[in-house]
Amino acid sequence: MNGRAHLEMIGITKRFPGVLALEGVSFDLFGGEVHALVGENGAGKSTLMKILSGAQAADAGEIRIDDRPVHIGSPTAAARLGIGMIYQELCLAPHLTAGENVFLGREPMTAGFVDFHRLHAEAQEYLDRLDAGVASRQRVADLGIAQQQMVEIAKALSRHARFLVMDEPTASLSEAEAERLFDIIRALRKDGVGLAYISHRLEEVLAIGDRVTVLRDGRRVAGMPVAEANVTQLVRLMVGREIKQVYPTREAMIGPEVLRVEGLSRPPVLRDVSFTLRHGEVLGLGGLMGAGRTEVARAIFGADARAAGRVFLEGEEVKIRSPKDAIAAGLALLTEDRKRDGLALGLPLRANITLANLLSVVRGGLLQLGREREVAEELVERVDVRASSVEQLARNLSGGNQQKVVVAKWLLTEARIFIFDEPTQGIDIAAKAEVYALIEQLARQGAGIILISSYLPELMAISDRILVLCRGRVTGEVSHDDATQERILELAALG
Secondary structure (H helix, E strand, O other), X not given: OOOOOEEEEEEEEEEEOOEEEEEEEEEEEEOOOEEEEEOOOOOOHXXXXXXXXXXXXXXXXXXXXXXXXXXXXXXXXXXXXXEEEEOOOOOOOOOOEHXXXXXXXXXXXXXXXXXXXXXXXXXXXXXXXXXXXOOOOOEHHHOOHHHHHHHHHHHHHHOOOOEEEEEOOOOOOOHHHHHHHHHHHHHHHHOOOEEEEEOOOHHHHHHHOOEEEEEEOOEEEEEEEHHHOOHHHHHHHHHOOOOOOOOOOOOOOOOOEEEEEEEEEEOOOEEEEEEEXXXXXXXXXXXXXXXXXXXXXXXXXXXXXXXXXXXXXXXXXXXXXXXXXHHHHOEEEEOOOHHHHHOOOOOEHHHHHOHHHHHHHEEOOEEOHHHHHHHHHHHHHHHOOOOOOOOOEHHHOOHHHHHHHHHHHHHOOOOOEEEEEOOOOOOOHHHXXXXXXXXXXXXXXXXXXXXXXXXXXXHHHHOOEEEEEEOOEEEEEEEXXXXXXXXXXHHHOOO
């Protein structure tokens, strides 16, 4: 590896109030390699990379580039040193064009004015290098998630990044889009860029990585070439124990119809979508990004207006014009973005849990705090939320525990239909197993479950049936026993 760019983080320690996030962690990265970083939520992966990118400061430790100590006091300083960071939650200005985002804050100037012709010409060169399929003058708000990610990478390349950090880059991508990203990563690696790659999807770590480092509870517990690693070994190192079964055994006791949707339409995103859901059934919704899966959920739940369509519960038609109507009818929607749409991050757990059914803890028009704590504590124990108390702020929980709080919130409404939209996005393998167990438990208790997922192994393992969408319409249905990735992708491309 001599002669290649080399970045080292040595003995990094970081404390937050009441929490030792990192303790003496070391990590290094060579140009022209992919070094994966894995661990449970809260293990310290993102904190370590935020320190590298200048978003946070370490309390102790040293960073060296090409054997010279460097100080990274801000993201701007990191960029000057050739370090780029692509966060899971993309940092783009949606109202600006792709090119304007690529050069944001560094616009080329002529005679004191922004030279937009040069800006777009140079941005287009970087976008074309990635084969992004994006025009520099396109508005970011009009781009899909995968294309927005290409804009982020182009932005990093325009800063001449020698080291690039990717935090859960495939979390919001379909299988096909993820494969396209892997092609980009391989090309960047060939060009000598060093990539630090954070992911909870261990199969892709083994497919794309050269080395892997494992963190647990803020400490480095192992590092090895990917060729010497396997999923079982990595999981054991991550959690400190063996997880024998990630997906629960489906013991489906499917009952009568609980939900029927007829002719659901919302042009141009939905076209004549019809299906049924039965008690105790897990119905998967599959399809590529933009297929209309989330739009189906939002239209059923009353979050988006629909142009046409009827909804029946237990055989009787119901009018759902708003989420309030949906909650009253017994529906629950666990949104794709739990931080933005599912939780009030600045409120304690007890307030989040009672948010969808506040009347259950109100007497005489007044909130009964004692009753709220009691109800919240019961549900926290029921879904096994790991928190110091129900007074802990939601923002201070790991992703997996945040997802459990959202489940607890909907359990309080006594919902009979649960719509899970990307329920394991951005959470570690142990937390995934717990979410799957919760879904299985709800189904056994007779709830109808709609599961939306871009991760096909998850969709096939959990679902009794899979409904596949493409461009807003249903293109096919696959049973659990007949489901293969090839068949689902074939139906997903029929639009």
